[in-house]
Amino acid sequence: MKDGPDIARIAALIGDPARANMLTALMSGKALTATELSQEAGITLQTASSHLAKLGAGGLLMPRKQGRHKYFSLANDEVAHVLEALMGLAAGSGHLRTRTGPRDEELRKARVCYNHLAGHMGIQMYDSFLRQGFLDIGTEGLTLTKTGASFVRDFGIDLDGLTAKKSPLCRECLDWSERRSHLAGSLGRALLAQMENLSWAKRIPESRIVRFTKAGQTEFDATFQR
């Protein structure tokens, strides 16, 4: 009776309407909180919590704790592939709905997150690092590549000083507004500090907004938009 891979187990996980709704909501690629997902599915938070625990245990979801929020995203591409295949079979075209965070335009664009750069520009920088091969996504956590190290040094950062400390150099941080990962860790903090040093930007007091100068914006784009 036992047919090797237990397709019934995961199909049953997807087979509950509430869970299916959560999973399809996550197909956008963005991470959502438990509360948002509960609304997405039309169920209470308690019920959602139980569902999310099951999906996590089943290997379909990747939960990440961020402060007092818990963000969920699809565990990997294969999960998305299965969902897409199911959508195809279920005929009709796939809908996606999402509903994301901060209202303030400036906050969305660039803000401080534990002293590193977050928001659209944070994502922009992170993507640029990945594109240029400055960062390597290993089994557990990010590492700075050789080319990445030399770039960072050229940018004016005391890399040796950072690595001397015990706090992690590179970490992924889930962006609030963009709902994607960006660069955190001591390197992330140092990069933002250096941008402030170079007078590219400054923090607006009494808020988390990071406001770039016109020149600073140009420099940033030239440096990180390739």
Place this chain on the structure above:
Amino acid sequence: MKDGPDIARIAALIGDPARANMLTALMSGKALTATELSQEAGITLQTASSHLAKLGAGGLLMPRKQGRHKYFSLANDEVAHVLEALMGLAAGSGHLRTRTGPRDEELRKARVCYNHLAGHMGIQMYDSFLRQGFLDIGTEGLTLTKTGASFVRDFGIDLDGLTAKKSPLCRECLDWSERRSHLAGSLGRALLAQMENLSWAKRIPESRIVRFTKAGQTEFDATFQR
């Protein structure tokens, strides 16, 4: 709450262990009877019947009645694709088990089925027709193409005589031993009759075996094996 394509519905269908076992058994591409599938799933025939009805209504299975048997196969490639994706996610490599029909070697090779050719050679001819574009699989049933018609005429069959009758010219028939479709209908019967006319083969009395002569076999291979 309603997310367009109802992936939960079909995922739930696959999500039951008994149904999942039946579906994986059908991944071989061969059609299986309700009884065989019930054994495959380790449940009684009554329960299996209910499951199979649901899978049919859900569009995952294609049932075909053949005498007092009912054969089930996956409805289409997309279903197989979903199952394969699920197997991938469920990790581990997929097992397949099957258990097919007739014992007698000669019967498996070539036999009569409602006066048309069945068994391995029947499949061979059917595949050859499809490969050469003699048959066209439309929305409902097979049709003979122009090139197919001229081939058939060259083979010595009175095609006009056949089309004059009201019984269907081409029909699919599910092969007992191969568990795949082959050509039935009046054309199928005429083709077998012509092979007997040409002394390629003759029927063995008191059985359904069709025995080809050595020369007939050679001719058949030359004609239908491309």
Place this chain on the structure above:
DNA sequence: TTCATAGTTCGACCGTAGTCGAAGCATTTG
């Protein structure tokens, strides 16, 4: 510190769906 918000755990309720025995059709075989 206290309060508010996000999420988890516990317990109880309820419904749905899987299961099988028994009886009923349908088709083939003798």
Place this chain on the structure above:
DNA sequence: CAAATGCTTCGACTACGGTCGAACTATGAA
């Protein structure tokens, strides 16, 4: 025709799992 085989339908039982209220923990804000 009767008997046998393959499958379906009906009905009853059972259990698993989804659901929510209430209480609890953890993190952040005032």
